[in-house]
Amino acid sequence: MTDLDIFCNFHKCRKRLNTTAWVTSCSHAFCEEDGNRAFSDSNNNECPACNTRLPNKYDVVKVDLNPSQQFRSMVLAGLRPEIVIEIAHRAIAFWNYQVYMEHVYQTKCNEVSRENLSQMEQYYEHVVAKLKTQVQSYGRKLENMKKELQGQIDRAAELMDRINEKQRENNELHAMYESLKRTQLKYMKENQVPNSMQIRTKQQSKHQYSVGPRTLDEMVNDALKVPETIVQQSPRYKEKPQEAFEFKPVTPTTTVRKQFLDPCYIRKKQKIQMSENQKA
Known part of the structure; x- marks a missing residue:
């Protein structure tokens, strides 16, 4: 396999020809499979590459690309030199045409590849620019989210400090409450009424005894009720009965x-x- 090899001219095949080939008078070459399929009908041959009619017997020939030494020594034997040179010239012209066509084909493929590559470069440059813009946008969003997260963390720390402060105040209030409660209980124990007095008071209330005035107004009213006998015994009553007793509360x-x-x-x-x- 060398760079001097020719290729099948069928556009869907493009196989390298190194054993046998079908060659046409229109300077095209085909592989054995495509040649057998295209030239099976000897009466209606047509070139698959250029659609040229090939009606003559030697318009399509199947050749061996690696002939034996005996064939090489005998195929041109007996021919005059000018015939040999003409045959060689036509064979070299056929090969030059095949090389030229391959060069044109490869050049066209390269041009198409370059165009595709240029289009792909433009497309991916656009994609890369778009991705860079998205990355920058996401970077800004990430920075904003970091700032917001830091703000939330600071706010949570501030709220935690407030909660701790309220907890301390609650503990202090609870301690004050417990202290006041103990003080109140101690005061109630110190100033509670003896059981004997409570029993006596209950018995008096049971017999409906009146201990005395319950309010200051009752006490004043009771004081104003002076017995008539005490008033009559006073010296002032004998002189002036109407002024015998004058109570000034x-x-x-x-x-x-x-x-x-x-x-x-x-x-x-x-x-x-x-x-x-x-x-x-």
Whole structure:
């Protein structure tokens, strides 16, 4: 197999010819398969490459491309030199034409390949430019998403700090609540009424005994009810019965009123003052 070989001129075959070939008077060559198929009818031969009619006997010939030494020594034996030279000239012309046609074919293929390559380069340059634009766009989106993510992380950290601060405040409030609760329970234990007094009070309420006035107004009303016998025994009643008794009630102060209603008022007031002094 060398660069001097010829190729099948059938456009769908293009096989390298190195054993046998069908050659035509129109300077075309075909492989054995395409030649057998195209030239099976000897009366109606037509070149598959140029559609030239081949009616004569030697218009289509099947040749051996690797003839034996005996054939080479005998095929031109006895012919005059000018005939041998003419035959050789025509054979070389046929081969030159085949080489030229192959060169034209390969040049055309190269041109088509270059055009396709140029089109592919333009297409892929456009694709690459588009991809670069998309990459830049995605890069900007990625940067924006990173910034947004960092903002979300900072916001989450800030919210976590707020939650921790609220948790600390909640713990402090819970501790204050527990302290106040213990203080209240301690105060209630210290100031609770003895069981014997509670029992006596329950028995009195059971027998509907009146311990005394329940409010300051009742106490004032009871004080205004002076017995008639005491009024009549006074010296002023004998002189002026209408002026014998004159009761002038005095309105008690707020402290006295609260102390009367709550016997533990003074102690509570002292504790409040002590706590305010400690805070100050």
